[in-house]
Amino acid sequence: MINIVILTLLVVIAIAIIRMKDLFAVVMLLGIYGLLSASFFVAMDAVDVAFTEAAVGAGISTLLMLVVISMTGRREITTRHKPFSALFVVAITGFLLIYGTLDMPYFGSADAPIHGHVAPRYINDSMQEIGIPNIVTSVLASYRAFDTFGEVVVIFTAGIGVLALLSVVRRPEDPEQIAVINDSMHERHLVIRIIAKILIPFILLFALYVQFHGDFGPGGGFQAGVIFAAAIILYTMLFGLSTARRVINQSLIRLVAATGVLLYGSVGLATLLSGGNFFDYNVLANDPIAGQHLGIALIELGVGCTVAVVIIIIFFNFAARREMQLNNKKQHQDKKNKESSSC
Amino acid sequence: MDIVINISSGLCLFVGSFLCLSGGVGMLRFPDFYTRMHAAGVTDTLGSAMILIGLMIISTGFLVFIKLVMILLLGMLIGPTTSHVLAKAALHNGLEPQLGHEDADNKETTSSNP
Numbered sequence: 001m002i003n004i005v006i007l008t009l010l011v012v013i014a015i016a017i018i019r020m021k022d023l024f025a026v027v028m029l030l031g032i033y034g035l036l037s038a039s040f041f042v043a044m045d046a047v048d049v050a051f052t053e054a055a056v057g058a059g060i061s062t063l064l065m066l067v068v069i070s071m072t073g074r075r076e077i078t079t080r081h082k083p084f085s086a087l088f089v090v091a092i093t094g095f096l097l098i099y100g101t102l103d104m105p106y107f108g109s110a111d112a113p114i115h116g117h118v119a120p121r122y123i124n125d126s127m128q129e130i131g132i133p134n135i136v137t138s139v140l141a142s143y144r145a146f147d148t149f150g151e152v153v154v155i156f157t158a159g160i161g162v163l164a165l166l167s168v169v170r171r172p173e174d175p176e177q178i179a180v181i182n183d184s185m186h187e188r189h190l191v192i193r194i195i196a197k198i199l200i201p202f203i204l205l206f207a208l209y210v211q212f213h214g215d216f217g218p219g220g221g222f223q224a225g226v227i228f229a230a231a232i233i234l235y236t237m238l239f240g241l242s243t244a245r246r247v248i249n250q251s252l253i254r255l256v257a258a259t260g261v262l263l264y265g266s267v268g269l270a271t272l273l274s275g276g277n278f279f280d281y282n283v284l285a286n287d288p289i290a291g292q293h294l295g296i297a298l299i300e301l302g303v304g305c306t307v308a309v310v311i312i313i314i315f316f317n318f319a320a321r322r323e324m325q326l327n328n329k330k331q332h333q334d335k336k337n338k339e340s341s342s343c
Numbered sequence: 344m345d346i347v348i349n350i351s352s353g354l355c356l357f358v359g360s361f362l363c364l365s366g367g368v369g370m371l372r373f374p375d376f377y378t379r380m381h382a383a384g385v386t387d388t389l390g391s392a393m394i395l396i397g398l399m400i401i402s403t404g405f406l407v408f409i410k411l412v413m414i415l416l417l418g419m420l421i422g423p424t425t426s427h428v429l430a431k432a433a434l435h436n437g438l439e440p441q442l443g444h445e446d447a448d449n450k451e452t453t454s455s456n457p
Contacts, residue, residue: 195424 006040024074027065034058047218048136051210055226060311063233067318071325118143131289132215132296140220141296145279148299149264152306156261159310163254166317168324178242189238196238203231211304215293221300225307232308233315241319250316253309260306267298352400359393366390375441376433380426388422 013033020026034057041050105112122139130138140148186193207228214220236244268279276283281295362385369382395415402408 192424192428195420199420 002043003040006036006043010036010040021076021078022074023069023072023076024066026076027062027069030065031058031062034062048134048220048223051218051223052226055223055230059230060226060233063230064314064318067315067322071318071322129288130292130296132293134215134217136218137214137220137296137300138292141299142279142281142292145268145295145299148303149268149279152261152264152303155310156257156306159257159306159313162314162317166321168317168320178240181240182243185238185240193238196234200231200235203234204228207231207308211300212297214300215296221303222307224300225304225309226311228304228308229311229315232312236315236319241316241323245316248312253312257306257309257313260302260304260309262302263305264299264302267295267302271295348400352397355393355397355400359390359395359397362386362390362393376438377430377440380429380433384422384426387418387425391418391422 010033013029013036017026017029017033020029034053038050038054038058041047041053122135122143126135126138127133130142132138207224210219210227211221211224214224232244232248235247267281267284271280271283272278274283279295281292282288284291284294366382366386369385370379373379373382392415395411395418399408399411399415402411
C-alpha cells in the first residue's frame with residue numbers, strides 16, 4: 001500500500017519537473033524526489049541504498065545544482081520548435097523496453113535468476129566467511145570489492161574532470177579584505193552561524209560513526225564521505241570561500257583524494273603479494289575473519305576519503321567559478337560607471 | 344502505571360499529529376509567504392517534538408530513548424533556524440508581508456512557494 005502511494009507521488013513529481021520552467025523549483029522538486037525514493041527504499045528494506053540516496057540524491061546533488069543555478073539563472077529558455085521526431089524515437093525505445101520486461105520473471109519471484117545465482121551463498125555464508133552482520137557491506141567491500149574499486153575510480157575521475165575543466169587560478173587575496181567581508185557577513189548571518197558552529201562538530205562525528213559502524217548497520221565509506229563533505233560545505237557557505245580555503249588546504253585535499261584510491265588499490269596488491277587473489281582479504285592476517293575485517297576497514301577508509309574530498313573539490317571549484325563571475329561583473333559595471341561619469 | 348504511560352503517550356501523539364495536520368492545512372490555506380512559513384514551522388518544531396515525546400514515553404530500552412532525545416534536540420535546533428533563515432531570505436529579497444490589505448495580488452506569494 002505504502003509502495004503504491006510513494007510510487008504515485010514519484011510519478012507526479014517527475015511530471016511536475018518536466019512541466020516546470022522555474023529551475024529553482026525544479027531543483028527543490030528533485031530534492032523531494034530523492035527523499036521520496038529514499039523512503040521507498042526504506043519501505044523495501046534496503047536501508048543502505050536509502051541512506052546513500054538520502055545523502056547523495058536529496059542532499060549533495062541538490063546543493064551542487066543550486067550552485068550551478070546561481071551561475072546560470074533560474075529561468076529555463078522556452079523552445080519554439082516541437083521535437084516530434086525525438087518523441088517518436090523515445091516512444092519506440094520505451095515500448096521496446098517495456099516489451100522486453102514481459103520476458104522477465106515477476107518481481108520478487110523465487111525462481112528469478114538473480115535469486116538463484118550467487119545471492120544464496122552471500123546470504124547463507126557471509127556470516128561464517130566474512131563475520132560481519134551487515135551483508136550489504138560484506139558484498140560491497142569483500143565479495144564485490146573489485147566492482148567497488150571501479151566505482152571509487154569513477155568518482156576520482158569525476159573529481160579530476162571538474163578540476164581540469166573548472167579550476168581557476170586565484171590571485172593572492174588581501175587578508176584585511178577577507179576580514180572585512182567576514183565581519184559584514186557575521187552581522188548578517190549571526191543566528192545561522194552560531195547554530196552551524198554548534199552542529200558542524202556533531203555532523204563530522206556522525207560521519208565518522210557512519211564510516212566505522214558500516215560493518216554492523218547501514219553505512220560505509222560512501223555515505224560517510226558525503227556527510228563529511230556536507231559539513232565542510234555548510235562551513236564554506238556560511239564563512240565564505242576564502243576563509244574555507246585557508247582552513248582546508250587545497251593541494252593537501254587533492255593529495256588525500258588520490259591517497260584514498262591508492263589505499264584501496266594497495267590493499268588489493270597486498271593480498272596479491274601475500275599469495276591470495278586480488279582483494280581476497282583472508283591472507284591479510286593469520287585468522288581469515290580478522291583479515292576480512294582489516295581489509296574491509298581499510299578499503300572503506302579509502303572510499304570515505306576519496307568520496308568526501310572529491311565532493312569538496314567539486315563544490316569549491318563551482319563556487320570559485322561563481323565568485324570569479326561575480327567579480328568580473330562587478331569590475332565591468334565599475335568600468336561602465338566610470339565611463340558614463342567621465343562623459 | 345501501564346495505563347498512565349499509555350494514555351500520556353497517546354495524548355502526546357494525538358496532539359503532535361493534530362499539529363502536523365493543522366500545519367499542512369495552514370500551508371495550503373494561509374494567504375501569504377510568512378504566514379505559510381509559520382504553519383510549516385509549527386509542523387517541524389512542535390508537531391514533531393510532541394510525536395517524539397510520545398514515542399519516548401513508550402520506548403523500551405535506554406538506547407532507543409537516547410536516540411529519540413538526540414533527534415528531538417536536533418529538530419529543536421534546526422527547525423527554528425531554517426524558519427528564521429527562510430524568513431530572512433524572503434525579507435532580504437524584498438518580499439513584503441501582507442498586512443491587512445486584502446487587495447494585494449497573490450502573484451508573488453504563489454511563485455515563491457514551490
